Amino acid sequence: EAGVAQSPRYKIIEKRQSVAFWCNPISGHATLYWYQQILGQGPKLLIQFQNNGVVDDSQLPKDRFSAERLKGVDSTLKIQPAKLEDSAVYLCASSLNPGYEQYFGPGTRLTVT
Amino acid sequence: KNEVEQSPQNLTAQEGEFITINCSYSVGISALHWLQQHPGGGIVSLFMLSSGKKKHGRLIATINIQEKHSSLHITASHPRDSAVYICAVPPGGSNYKLTFGKGTLLTVNP
Numbered sequence: 001e002a003g004v005a006q007s008p009r010y011k012i013i014e015k016r017q018s019v020a021f022w023c024n025p026i027s028g029h030a031t032l033y034w035y036q037q038i039l040g041q042g043p044k045l046l047i048q049f050q051n052n053g054v055v056d057d058s059q060l061p062k063d064r065f066s067a068e069r070l071k072g073v074d075s076t077l078k079i080q081p082a083k084l085e086d087s088a089v090y091l092c093a094s095s096l097n098p099g100y101e102q103y104f105g106p107g108t109r110l111t112v113t
Numbered sequence: 114k115n116e117v118e119q120s121p122q123n124l125t126a127q128e129g130e131f132i133t134i135n136c137s138y139s140v141g142i143s144a145l146h147w148l149q150q151h152p153g154g155g156i157v158s159l160f161m162l163s164s165g166k167k168k169h170g171r172l173i174a175t176i177n178i179q180e181k182h183s184s185l186h187i188t189a190s191h192p193r194d195s196a197v198y199i200c201a202v203p204p205g206g207s208n209y210k211l212t213f214g215k216g217t218l219l220t221v222n223p
Contacts, residue, residue, distance in 0.1 A: 042199060042213030043156070056210060091156060099143065099203070102211070106155035 002026065004105035006092050012111045018080040021108045025073070025094030031055075033102065034067055034077050035091040043091055049075060050098065082112045116140075119200050119214035126221050132187040134217045136200030145183050146201040146211065147174050156199070159185070190221045 005024040013019050025032050030051050035043035046065065048056040052072040060067070064083070069075040079086055089109050093102040116139040126132055136145070144163040150156045160167050160174040162183075167174050171190075176183040187194055200214040 042201075042215055044213075045210055048210065093156075101158055101161040102146070103158055104148070104156035106153070 004092055004094055004103055006090075006105035006108055008108055009106060010109050010111075012113065013082055015084055015112050016081040018078065019082055019110065020079075021077045021090050021092075021110075023075045023077070023092030023105060025075070025092070026103055029094035029096055029103075030072075031095045031098050031100075032069055032075050033091075033093040033095075034075070035093065037089045037091060037107075039088070046077070048098075055098070079110075082110075084112050086110060087112045117200055117202055117212050117214040119198075119217050121217060122215065123218045124220070126190050126219070128191060128221055128223050130190050130221075132190050132194070132219065132221075134185045134198050134200075134219070136183045136185070136214055138181050138183075138200075138202045138212075140202075141178070141181070142202045144203070145176055147183070147185050148199040148201060148213075150197040150199060150216070152196075159198075187219075190219075192221045192223050195219055195221050 007022050011019055032049040034046045036046050037043040046060045047067045049069045052069050065079055067077045089107040091107045092105040095102045118137045120135045144161050146161050147159040148156050149159050162174055162176050171188045173186040197216040197218050199216045201211040203211055
């Protein structure tokens with residue numbers, strides 16, 4: 001069974017630039033999560049999708065972050081414009097449904113200079 | 114909100130030693146997750162358990178629902194086990210948004 005795919009694995013941008021991350025969850029998983037993990041901290045949930053609908057985006061900085069999952073499969077997370085404090089690993093995870101085991105992708109390490 | 118405490122924060126062991134990492138939480142849960150994160154950043158789900166014990170290779174996870182406590186054990190530890198081990202729990206009720214512990218950094222020396 002293929003795992004959760006993410007790209008790119010690494011990205012370096014300057015502040016005020018834009019960046020987009022892509023995630024392909026495990027086939028058949030209805031629930032998709034985007035997490036932000038700052039160095040030395042645990043992951044923080046940014047947004048949770050159930051199929052193509054948003055379940056929870058309470059911790060998403062909506063003035064600069066956006067995410068979509070238009071067809072209920074792949075998802076993209078965008079930051080525009082980026083700030084220095086956005087430097088982190090962005091993790092995508094999926095699960096069959098809420099409450100089931102979550103499977104994580106390899107993450108995208110973002111460095112904002 | 115569920116408060117998650119992991120101990121120890123850092124652990125250094127010699128190859129072959131038996132390792133125990135502990136996790137305590139404050140609110141009753143349906144299931145607890147143990148995750149492994151290597152320096153590259155990717156997270157691997159090790160266990161999701163709601164009662165008793167689960168074993169996978171040299172890894173064993175136990176949970177005591179009444180005491181709100183879980184342990185992750187590694188038998189015959191190896192340098193490739195070096196990683197951050199994270200405990201995660203939902204906040205209780207029907208909300209499945211996970212609360213993550215700060216992680217335990219394990220270093221196994223040859």
